[in-house]
Amino acid sequence: MGRLDGKVALITGGASVPGLGSATAQRFAEEGAIVFITDRDGDGAERVAADIRAAGGKAEALPHDVVSEADWDRVIGAIEAGHGRLDILVNNAGIAVLRMLEEFTTADWKLQNSVNLDSVFYGTQRAVKLMRKVGEGGSIINISSVAGLFGVQGCSAYAAAKGGVRLFSKVVALECAKDGIRCNSVHPGMILTNMQGVAQEDNADNFDSTMALVPMGYMGSPLDIANMNLFLASDEARYITGGEFVVDGGMAAQ
Known part of the structure; x- marks a missing residue:
């Protein structure tokens, strides 16, 4: 039996390959979940879903702008209409606008916090409402970052948003524990994704110094994050809520 047999999962920001969302969707489907992959790039999300279906998994794709409350209502409504439930939400969609403080614009700051926090x-509020309606609990996994745990130069806006995700998740865990709804945050370090490549180009002056902070000496794979997400989504983590799970090659241990 798969670790997520019969569970319905929604993963945002799943179009990018290599990416945390697409890797998570693939792992969830391999373990028996019915996976909804959403992204502003609807065609890209469909390509990931098609690959999962071709491998024998169950996956659907929906276009989704995560900063639109109306889009959240549409996506959650479609999942409820089709399956009557949502067991797992992975709030993965995010962007990295990296600048030194004096180079940031107000627009940069607002965009970063809108997408990342x-x-x-929006997603957690709506997922909790549906999970409570069904009454069988659920797992919410919010993707934060090591930048939400300690300071990284060039990441002021990104860190503010990801730090917010960390503490938001703890409060949700407390408010939802009685309903059997678990909420945890995952904190990736330097992971080899498309977004990491853009961030590297955007903040090249600080990239080498940041990589020097990784004791294991290399970037992680999206699969490393996907496997952590899988654990937290599964019943193996049934007594885990309000936690923060660091997958960073040792960066936060220093």
């Missing part, structure tokens, strides 16, 4: 609130 506001969307987590």
Whole structure:
């Protein structure tokens, strides 16, 4: 039996390959979940879903702008209409606008927080409502970052948003524990994704110094994050809520 047999999962920001969302969707489907992959790039999300279906998994794709409350209502409504439930939400969609403080614009700041923090609130609020309606609990996994745990130069806005995700997740865990709804945050370090490549180009002056902080000496794979997400989504983590799970090659241990 798969570790997620019959569970319905929604993963945002799943179009990018290599990416944390697409890797998580693949792992969830391999373990028996019915996976909804959403992204502003609807065609890209469909390509990931098609690959999963071709491998024998169950996956659907939906276009989704995570900063739109109306889009969240549409996506959650479609999942409820089709399956009557949502067991797992992975708030993965995010962007990395990296600049030194004096180079940031107000627009940069607002965009970063809108995509990386506001969307987590929108999705979590709606997922909790449906999970409570069904009455069988659930797992919410919010993707934060090691930048939400300690300071990294060039990451002021990103860190503010990801730090917000960390503490938001703890409060949700407390408010939802009685309903059997678990909420945890995952904190990736330097992971080899498309977004990491963009961030590297965007903040090249600080990239080498940041990589020097990784004791294991190399970037992780999206699969490393996907496997952590799988554990937290599964019944193996049934007594785990309000936690923060660091997958970073040792960066936060220093």
